[in-house]
Amino acid sequence: MADVFVSYKREDEPAVARLVKALRGDGLTVWWDRDIPTGAPWEETIEKEHGLARCLVVCWSKAAVASENVKAEARKARGKNQLVQTFIEPCEPPMFFGERQGIDLTGWTGRADDPRIKAVIAGVRATLEGREAEAGVGMAAPKSRTPPMPMLIGGGVALLAVVAVGVWFASRPTPDTTPQPSAEDITLAAIEGRWGTPTCAGSIYTYSVVRDPSAEQIRIVSQGPETRHEGRVISVTDGLVVTEALTPEEDRGNVVEIRPEPTQLVLQSRRDEFRLVMAKCP
Template identity: 35%
Template sequence: MDDNAGKAMPDIFISYAREDREIAELLARALEAEGWSVWWDRHIPAGKRFDEVISASLDKAKCVVALWSTAAIASQWVAEEAEEGKERGVFVPALIEAVEPPLGFRRIHAADLIGWTGDPGHAGLRQMIGDICTIISMPAPSADAATTESAAAPSHPSLSPTPSPRRRWRLPLIVGAGVLLLAAAVTAFLITPDRQLRVEEVANGAAGAHSDTAAPAVARIDGRWQGQVSYDWGLVQNETFSFRTVGRTLTGSAGFLGVARAMLNPRIEGDEVRFDVRWQETLGSSERDVVNHYIGALSGDRIDMVVTIEGGASPHPPIEFVISRIRD
């Protein structure tokens, strides 16, 4: 087993519970194959303190990946490491079991690695790699530049301090306001009464339309929903769906066969919501990757849903059902 505790600056730090070591190693190998250095092996060299080595590697990592599972949620180490990554803005979570992340992390979309066995083309893995690329490619302040700037700065207050951004913009704003007032005066003088009335009507109409703009549809779906689904193979199951919004970004989990599963690419346009769920179907010794495609029509506290199951051992007809908002 490679000892990676001594790496000067790992690209990625993987936080995981001891029980999930096997999948952590699998993920580390996959990320290393992408060209990144990964800190994951918690074997500490003799003479080194466990917490000091982990803290040093965590602080230096450009990206912190957390693997959420039942054991990870119960781990104080994983919670603290994930919190560190979140506070630094370099956090990328993944679900390796169908669990709900701890409080404070539930609004952060997690890549779906449930059932992943090492396939480099797995959709959840590719999503995670894309998220990591976004974080690691973010420009960081240059230490050399910061040192040079600090050295060049005077050690005493300057007699002619650089004006603040607000002060620098004050004169252009005054000039710009004067130009606008002059243009308005000329327009008012040249325009005929009829045209002026029309301009006022258009302006008032635009203002009214702006003030009546409804909240984005993505905000109206936020919350927990539940409904009874009659599957075509005879099973009737109460399923729960959770939608969470951060700004205009939609995330959540979907109940399938009584298990909460991470939504893939959830989105809403107008009153139509779409998302996918990936799972594995096991028949004897063979396994199949299956994707459920969900489409719903949002109407108040009701969503009329249709799910199409793709990739199973046998074809399934579209399944229609209704979910209703849960009022806590």
């Protein structure tokens, strides 16, 4: 029995092998499918080890995101608050996973002193001890210039390794100090506007983003011909906005995912898995 179960896609074995070695090198007991004894039942052994482990480290990649087995293993661990996410290559996480913390191991060569693997180990140990991960473990540094929101899932600020090398020349051009919008700002701005369902021939809803610095909160407001919906932003990650419904009362507490696209707005309810696609209207 191992404390840590590593979930991955076989195509990514070289990168995952480095991760397993680093975790074991830090004194953690780790299991991955390379530990299945010869002749042992494959599926039964995986299910057994998955059930016994107290933490699951998932290694997301394009191949892993497309794997139903990897997603199922990660989903079950997430339900028990035993999931630590890593990304071994740039990829879009599966639906319902993007709002959670994820440690970027892209390009990691196996060095034990790399801050990223230290963050993974810290996250694993926190999970095994049944506590929240330390601040800075696993989430990219917030780019938004808005006040930090206490409702952000996972909480925390990313671990930063900053190296500054400055060479100054008299002829150096004046840098452009114009503030640039963050990825979060761009995603939220993409929600604003008029959207119709199923086309603009029917009812049209106006979406707006309301920032409330006094409450350290961002809200999404949808105003229709006869209805008004309001939700609190929980997180903004990889082009996906996760909100918690505030009004109307019958929807209160429902978590809704909003993904703005160039010509449509996709809404997905987690309560009943209801999905709505709205068209961009002039």
